[in-house]
Amino acid sequence: MSKDMLNDPHLKQNPYTVPEDYFRMVTEEWQMESAVAPTVEPEHPRLSLRSLFQFAASFALLFGIGYALFMLTGRNRADSQQTEEYSLFSELSELGLSHQTVSSFFITDMDEFREPAPETDLDLDELIEYMNYPGMDIESLQIDNE
Amino acid sequence: MNSDKELQEWCESGQYQRAFGQMVQQYGQRLYWHIRKMVIVHEDADDLLQNTLMKAWTGLPTFRWESQIFTWLYRIATNEVLTFLKKNKSLKNFPLEERLNSEAVLFDGDAMQRALQKAILQLPHKQRLVFNMRYFDEIKYEDMSTILGTSVGALKASYHHAAQKVEQSLKAMLL
Numbered sequence: 599m600s601k602d603m604l605n606d607p608h609l610k611q612n613p614y615t616v617p618e619d620y621f622r623m624v625t626e627e628w629q630m631e632s633a634v635a636p637t638v639e640p641e642h643p644r645l646s647l648r649s650l651f652q653f654a655a656s657f658a659l660l661f662g663i664g665y666a667l668f669m670l671t672g673r674n675r676a677d678s679q680q681t682e683e684y685s686l687f688s689e690l691s692e693l694g695l696s697h698q699t700v701s702s703f704f705i706t707d708m709d710e711f712r713e714p715a716p717e718t719d720l721d722l723d724e725l726i727e728y729m730n731y732p733g734m735d736i737e738s739l740q741i742d743n744e
Numbered sequence: 745m746n747s748d749k750e751l752q753e754w755c756e757s758g759q760y761q762r763a764f765g766q767m768v769q770q771y772g773q774r775l776y777w778h779i780r781k782m783v784i785v786h787e788d789a790d791d792l793l794q795n796t797l798m799k800a801w802t803g804l805p806t807f808r809w810e811s812q813i814f815t816w817l818y819r820i821a822t823n824e825v826l827t828f829l830k831k832n833k834s835l836k837n838f839p840l841e842e843r844l845n846s847e848a849v850l851f852d853g854d855a856m857q858r859a860l861q862k863a864i865l866q867l868p869h870k871q872r873l874v875f876n877m878r879y880f881d882e883i884k885y886e887d888m889s890t891i892l893g894t895s896v897g898a899l900k901a902s903y904h905h906a907a908q909k910v911e912q913s914l915k916a917m918l919l
């Protein structure tokens with residue numbers, strides 16, 4: 599079989615058939631149908647200038663309220679945070695402490711604030727040998743210095 | 745044969761019935777065969793054609809005339825076909841290939857033509873649409889792109905792939 603099988607014009611012919619006079623009947627049916635069935639008329643809503651202004655005004659009002667709320671809550675949060683900081687420093691400074699001294703209380707770059715050393719599991723025999731100090735009572739963990 | 749411009753003028757002057765009657769006469773057969781090649785059985789094709797024409801009739805006043813009437817009608821018919829193939833429960837019990845073999849199908853092609861139809865039925869529905877529209881209807885890729893909402897490049901690739909599959913199936917059946 600050749601590669602261009604599909605180019606055979608015979609294959610392009612329509613092999614299906616329809617009942618006799620089918621297409622004439624369809625055309626006549628639809629000529630009658632369209633005479634009776636109403637078409638759906640498109641709606642053309644009219645927007646008046648007044649309603650457009652009303653819409654724009656309500657949108658502007660909503661936007662204004664939202665913007666005002668946003669500005670108010672944002673300012674309050676910043677203000678309260680600043681107020682807290684000032685109150686702490688003012689209390690400490692009344693005790694005669696300088697700003698530098700007060701700040702040092704908040705320094706976290708100190709060894710004790712670093713991450714704790716990882717725990718290690720001690721071997722029990724090593725631990726007992728270590729604890730086996732001359733005069734050491736391992737049970738009571740008391741050292742007899744005499 | 746009336747051009748789209750004439751049909752548009754009739755519609756704009758309110759002569760919808762006259763315009764639609766002309767559309768059915770001009771495009772009715774093409775629409776039917778487009779549907780029939782996909783669903784095989786005449787009764788199903790007739791139902792889908794009626795649905796297509798009803799939707800076209802009710803949608804005619806809102807048609808914007810930005811595309812050709814032909815592509816608009818084909819798009820409605822294509823959507824009807826795809827919905828039918830996707831949702832029709834009777835297809836599960838009576839698949840398209842079996843329908844093709846049944847005596848109820850109005851088919852008077854020879855063995856080679858029947859083998860071609862069987863080979864085409866092996867394709868997925870959308871690819872079958874592309875193949876039929878290009879091979880039998882010789883619709884331009886640009887128009888097909890408007891009808892199916894797919895790019896021209898993708899359609900060309902789809903058709904080329906479909907043609908290869910159909911040829912291979914045909915060779916397997918006939919040799």
